[in-house]
Amino acid sequence: MRKQRNRFDEDHEEHIDESWLIPYADILTLLLALFIVLFASSTVDKEKYQSIMESFKSELTGTKIESKESGLSVNPSNTKTDEQTGKVPPAKEAAPAPSKEEVELNNLKEKLENYVKNNGLNAVITLQDTKRGVEISLKDVILFDPGKAELKSSSFKTLNVLVGLAKTVDNPISIEGHTDNVPIKNASYASNWELSSARAVSVLHYFESKKLTKKRLQFVGYGEYKPIYPNDTNAHKQANRRVNIVILRKA
Structure with a gap:
């Protein structure tokens, strides 16, 4: 009887309360x-x-x-790069190619720059590429005697070069006369307007005589009213006395 009771006690001790789970x-x-x-x-x-x-x-x-x-x-994205897929990425949109007119004007300006440099004319001829076109500015001393509008024979060589280059394009040409603000003191011209206009016309007629198409040519006389410098020194006045030959853009 005692042996049976001991077995019961052992079974009772082995049972664990799992209610906390x-x-x-x-x-x-x-x-x-x-x-x-x-x-x-x-x-x-x-x-x-x-x-x-x-x-x-x-x-x-x-x-x-x-x-x-x-x-x-965290896994990398499933998206593969162009290098992994072997695909060539689309090329960036290239800038539009320059027009035929722009190429021609650029070539013209480059040739003019070389001529001016090679002949030591930087002091009397300046060049600009503007919205209007290629502007060639010649000081009056290379073209005219003071107060006169007849071309000096020494100017023909330079003008012939300009004519030859102008024939490489078909753009219109504007010839524009300018003076300083010193009033004209001879009977030939009533004002600087007349003097600047007469000088522009002289260049125009020379170009015409060299077989430049007449319909390409125009002239204007601005007198003293479009100076590039104040007329406060002799150097500035000399710079303001000029003839501009503008190879105009068509558009």
Whole structure:
């Protein structure tokens, strides 16, 4: 009888109370639900959400995740670069090619620059590429005697070069006379307007005599009213006395 009682006591001592597992499992479930809600409320993509859910499932159930890419780690984007795919990225849009007119005017200006440089004329001839066109500015001393509008014979060489280059294009040509603000003191011209106009006309007629198309030519006399410098020194006045030959752009 005593032996049977001892066996009962041993069985009773081996039994362990596992009732605490129920609230523990409830707590884990609540925590899992909380984390899922917090995660779902954040901005994530569908693939990352599925990956995390698979990780939870694996940890809680002990099942193996089949996909090697699943899990809590963040995987690189599936988007492949052009180098990986072998695709050639589209070329950037090239700047429009210069028009035929621009090419011709650029060549003309380059030849003019070489002529001026090679002949030491930088002090009396200046060049500009403007919105209007290629502007060739000649000081009056290279073309005329003071107060006169007849071309000096020494100017013919330079004018012949300009005519030859002007024939390489078909753009219109504007010939524009300018003076300083010193009033004219001879009977030939009533004002600087007349003097500047007469000088522009002299150049125009010379160009015409060298077979430049007449319809390409025009002239204007500005007198003293478009100076490039204030008429406050002799050097500035000399710079203002000029004839501009402008190879005009067509548009």
